[in-house]
Amino acid sequence: MTDTARGTARRYGTRPTMKDVAARAGVGLKTVSRVVNGEPGVTPDTERRVQEAITTLGFRRNDSARILRKGRTASIGLVLEDLADPFYGPLNRAVEEVARSHGALLINGSSAEDPAREQELVLALCARRVDGLVIIPAGDDHRYLEPEIAAGIATVFVDRPAGRIDADVVLSDSFGGAREAVAHLIAHGHRRIGFIGDQPRIHTAMERLRGYRTAMAEAGLPIDASWVALGSTAPERVRAAAAAMLAGPEPVTALFSGNNRVTVTAVRILGERPRPLALVGFDDFELADLVSPAITVVAQDAARMGRTAAGLLFRRLDGIEEPPCRVEIPTRLITRGSGEIPPEDV
Amino acid sequence: MTDTARGTARRYGTRPTMKDVAARAGVGLKTVSRVVNGEPGVTPDTERRVQEAITTLGFRRNDSARILRKGRTASIGLVLEDLADPFYGPLNRAVEEVARSHGALLINGSSAEDPAREQELVLALCARRVDGLVIIPAGDDHRYLEPEIAAGIATVFVDRPAGRIDADVVLSDSFGGAREAVAHLIAHGHRRIGFIGDQPRIHTAMERLRGYRTAMAEAGLPIDASWVALGSTAPERVRAAAAAMLAGPEPVTALFSGNNRVTVTAVRILGERPRPLALVGFDDFELADLVSPAITVVAQDAARMGRTAAGLLFRRLDGIEEPPCRVEIPTRLITRGSGEIPPEDV
DNA sequence: CTGAAAGCGCTTACAG
DNA sequence: CTGAAAGCGCTTACAG
Structure with missing residues (x-):
C-alpha cells in the first residue's frame, strides 16, 4: 500500500x-x-x-493510455450528410456491424452538406487518430486529407467520389439506375418526362441527369430545357419545379425524381392532382407500396454500400497494397404502379 | 535536429x-x-x-495523448437500439448537435435490443473514458454502471428508464399518449379495441398498455384477454396477433398499435382488408398522411428527447449536483383519418 | 513466473 | 517570452 x-x-x-x-x-x-x-x-x-x-x-x-502506447485506436470514423436521414440509417448500421466484428468503435457525425463542416469533422477524427474513415463527402476537394492518408489513416469514400485525390470509393450505379428508370417511363409511352434532382454540385445528381439524358437520347426524344430542374430538395423548390413542368400547353406526363426527399414531395404533388401523372423515384422508402398508386422506384442497397465500404476499409488496415478502387453497387428497378401509368393524351 | x-x-x-x-x-x-x-x-x-x-x-x-494528460476526452457515447431505425435518426442527430456545440465528438452504437450487447458496448465506451453516456437501454439492470458513474462518467437514459439504479431519464409520455389514443377511438364509437405492442420487458410497451387499460376503464369498457398482444414486432407476429383479434363473432373494430414497426404492418393489414378498421399508431412516420386512409398517430418528439437528454448530460458535466431527475416529453395526437373511422356495426 | 525501467505524445507546474 | 522536467496510465523490451 x-x-x-x-x-x-x-x-x-x-x-x-x-x-x-x-x-x-x-x-x-x-x-x-x-x-x-x-x-x-x-x-x-x-x-x-x-x-x-x-x-x-x-x-x-484506460483505453486512452493503451491506445497511446499501441498506436492503433480500434476506432473508425463515419462522416455522413445527416444522421437523421433515413437513407443513411442502414448504411450507418452496416458500417457499425463491420467495425464491431473487427473490435472497433464507430465515431460518427453529420457534415450537414457543408464542405467546411465536413473538413472540420474529418480532421477532428484524424486528431483522435481513428484508424480509418468512411466518408460520404459534402465537399469536392479532399486534398486536405493527403497528409492524413500518407500518415496511415485508411479512407474510403461512399455514395460520391472524393474530390481531387485518388481514393477508394463505393458508389451506387446512379447513371445506370436513372437510365433504366427513364427508359421504363419511355417504354410505357411517355415522351415528355421531367427530372427533378439535387444540387448540380452533388455527383450523384449529375450522374442521374446523365442517365436521364442518355435514356432520352437512346429513344430519340428531345429534351426541353424546362423539363430539367436541379437544385435544393426543399419542398417549396420541388413544388415550384414541378408546377413549371406541368404548366403550359405541353406539360410533362411523367416525373423522374432524383432522390428520396424529392420523391416524398412528388408523391404529395401527385396526391393533389386531379389527373394522373407517372412517377419513378430514385431511392426506395418504407410504405412506397402502400401509397396509392404504389410508387415505382430505383432502389439502392444502402446497407450493402456500407458493408462494402467498411469491408474495404478494414482490408486496407490489414495492409493490402492495391491501388485505389471504385466499386459500383447495382440498383434495382421496383415496379409498383406509379411508373406504369400511361400518358394522358395517348 | x-x-x-x-x-x-x-x-x-x-x-x-x-x-x-x-x-x-x-x-x-x-x-x-x-x-x-x-x-x-x-x-x-x-x-x-x-x-x-x-x-x-x-x-x-495527437488528441489521444492530450486526452490522457487532460482527463476529459471531449467525447460522449450514445447507445441506441438500432442505428438503422428511422425513429432514432432525429434523436441521434439532436444529440450530435448538442455534443458539437460543446466541442465533443459522438461515438455511437446499437444494442440490437440485447442487454449483453448493451453492457459490452457501454463498458467499451467507459474504457475509452467518454465524458458521458446517453443510453436507450435494452437491459433492465444497470448496476454494472455504478462504478463508472461514481468515477464521474455522466449518464442520462432516454426513452426507457434505467434498471435498478437511480439515474437521469428523459421519457415520452407513453402512458398519457396511449390513453389519449384509445380515448379517441372510444369517442368515435369503438368498444372492442385491440392493442398490439412490443415485448413486455420493454418499459414503454407496459406504459402504453397501462394507458390503453386506463382509457378503457375510464369509459367503463371491459377488455377481453384476446385483445391484447405484446411481443416481437416482427411482421409475422403482428399479423398473427391481428388475425386472432379480427376472428370470431366479436372481432375488434379498432386497433391501437404500440410503435412504428407495428404500425407499418398494421397499415399493410388494413390495406388488405375488404372492410374498414380504425387504427391509431404510436409514433409518427413519414408519409403517414399519404396512405389512404391517412394514419392517425400519437407523435413523439424524438429530436426534443435527444436534445433534452444531451443538454442534461452536459449540465451534469458542468458540475450541477442535483439529484437524478425524470423528464417527460409530451406526445401529440395527430388525427388524419384512420383513427376517426367508426365501427362497422354501429 | 515476475517486475523495474523506458517510453507512447502530449500538458502541467515551475523556473529562468 | 521560453524551455527542461515530471507525469498522465498504460505497453514494450528486457532481465531476472
Missing part, C-alpha cells in the same frame, strides 16, 4: 489505475497488465489476488 | 510529433504546444517558424 492517497481517496472523478491495483494486490505493474489482458504466465493464486484487487477497487483499464 | 531518424523518415504510418516540430523549428517542446493551442506568450517570429515546421512536417496534434 504505497499509494494510499489514491488507494483510499476514491473521490468522485478519480479512478483507480493499474498502479493502484498492483499496490493493493502486492504485485508488479506488469503482472496486473498480464491479468487484465489475459496474457499467460501468471500463477492462479497471483491472478486471483489481482482479480480481487480489480473488483474491490472498481478498476477498468 | 536531434531526432533525425523520425524527422526525415516520413515513412507510411509514422507521424511527426511535437518533438519533431520543436527540433525542426529550433524551439522547445512547450513553445510548440503554445502555438498549437493558441496560447499567448510567443513572439510573432517564433510562431511563424513553428507554423512553418508544422506545415512542412504535416503535423497534427
Whole structure:
C-alpha cells in the first residue's frame, strides 16, 4: 500500500489505475497488465489476488493510455450528410456491424452538406487518430486529407467520389439506375418526362441527369430545357419545379425524381392532382407500396454500400497494397404502379 | 535536429510529433504546444517558424495523448437500439448537435435490443473514458454502471428508464399518449379495441398498455384477454396477433398499435382488408398522411428527447449536483383519418 | 513466473 | 517570452 492517497481517496472523478491495483494486490505493474489482458504466465493464486484487487477497487483499464502506447485506436470514423436521414440509417448500421466484428468503435457525425463542416469533422477524427474513415463527402476537394492518408489513416469514400485525390470509393450505379428508370417511363409511352434532382454540385445528381439524358437520347426524344430542374430538395423548390413542368400547353406526363426527399414531395404533388401523372423515384422508402398508386422506384442497397465500404476499409488496415478502387453497387428497378401509368393524351 | 531518424523518415504510418516540430523549428517542446493551442506568450517570429515546421512536417496534434494528460476526452457515447431505425435518426442527430456545440465528438452504437450487447458496448465506451453516456437501454439492470458513474462518467437514459439504479431519464409520455389514443377511438364509437405492442420487458410497451387499460376503464369498457398482444414486432407476429383479434363473432373494430414497426404492418393489414378498421399508431412516420386512409398517430418528439437528454448530460458535466431527475416529453395526437373511422356495426 | 525501467505524445507546474 | 522536467496510465523490451 504505497499509494494510499489514491488507494483510499476514491473521490468522485478519480479512478483507480493499474498502479493502484498492483499496490493493493502486492504485485508488479506488469503482472496486473498480464491479468487484465489475459496474457499467460501468471500463477492462479497471483491472478486471483489481482482479480480481487480489480473488483474491490472498481478498476477498468484506460483505453486512452493503451491506445497511446499501441498506436492503433480500434476506432473508425463515419462522416455522413445527416444522421437523421433515413437513407443513411442502414448504411450507418452496416458500417457499425463491420467495425464491431473487427473490435472497433464507430465515431460518427453529420457534415450537414457543408464542405467546411465536413473538413472540420474529418480532421477532428484524424486528431483522435481513428484508424480509418468512411466518408460520404459534402465537399469536392479532399486534398486536405493527403497528409492524413500518407500518415496511415485508411479512407474510403461512399455514395460520391472524393474530390481531387485518388481514393477508394463505393458508389451506387446512379447513371445506370436513372437510365433504366427513364427508359421504363419511355417504354410505357411517355415522351415528355421531367427530372427533378439535387444540387448540380452533388455527383450523384449529375450522374442521374446523365442517365436521364442518355435514356432520352437512346429513344430519340428531345429534351426541353424546362423539363430539367436541379437544385435544393426543399419542398417549396420541388413544388415550384414541378408546377413549371406541368404548366403550359405541353406539360410533362411523367416525373423522374432524383432522390428520396424529392420523391416524398412528388408523391404529395401527385396526391393533389386531379389527373394522373407517372412517377419513378430514385431511392426506395418504407410504405412506397402502400401509397396509392404504389410508387415505382430505383432502389439502392444502402446497407450493402456500407458493408462494402467498411469491408474495404478494414482490408486496407490489414495492409493490402492495391491501388485505389471504385466499386459500383447495382440498383434495382421496383415496379409498383406509379411508373406504369400511361400518358394522358395517348 | 536531434531526432533525425523520425524527422526525415516520413515513412507510411509514422507521424511527426511535437518533438519533431520543436527540433525542426529550433524551439522547445512547450513553445510548440503554445502555438498549437493558441496560447499567448510567443513572439510573432517564433510562431511563424513553428507554423512553418508544422506545415512542412504535416503535423497534427495527437488528441489521444492530450486526452490522457487532460482527463476529459471531449467525447460522449450514445447507445441506441438500432442505428438503422428511422425513429432514432432525429434523436441521434439532436444529440450530435448538442455534443458539437460543446466541442465533443459522438461515438455511437446499437444494442440490437440485447442487454449483453448493451453492457459490452457501454463498458467499451467507459474504457475509452467518454465524458458521458446517453443510453436507450435494452437491459433492465444497470448496476454494472455504478462504478463508472461514481468515477464521474455522466449518464442520462432516454426513452426507457434505467434498471435498478437511480439515474437521469428523459421519457415520452407513453402512458398519457396511449390513453389519449384509445380515448379517441372510444369517442368515435369503438368498444372492442385491440392493442398490439412490443415485448413486455420493454418499459414503454407496459406504459402504453397501462394507458390503453386506463382509457378503457375510464369509459367503463371491459377488455377481453384476446385483445391484447405484446411481443416481437416482427411482421409475422403482428399479423398473427391481428388475425386472432379480427376472428370470431366479436372481432375488434379498432386497433391501437404500440410503435412504428407495428404500425407499418398494421397499415399493410388494413390495406388488405375488404372492410374498414380504425387504427391509431404510436409514433409518427413519414408519409403517414399519404396512405389512404391517412394514419392517425400519437407523435413523439424524438429530436426534443435527444436534445433534452444531451443538454442534461452536459449540465451534469458542468458540475450541477442535483439529484437524478425524470423528464417527460409530451406526445401529440395527430388525427388524419384512420383513427376517426367508426365501427362497422354501429 | 515476475517486475523495474523506458517510453507512447502530449500538458502541467515551475523556473529562468 | 521560453524551455527542461515530471507525469498522465498504460505497453514494450528486457532481465531476472
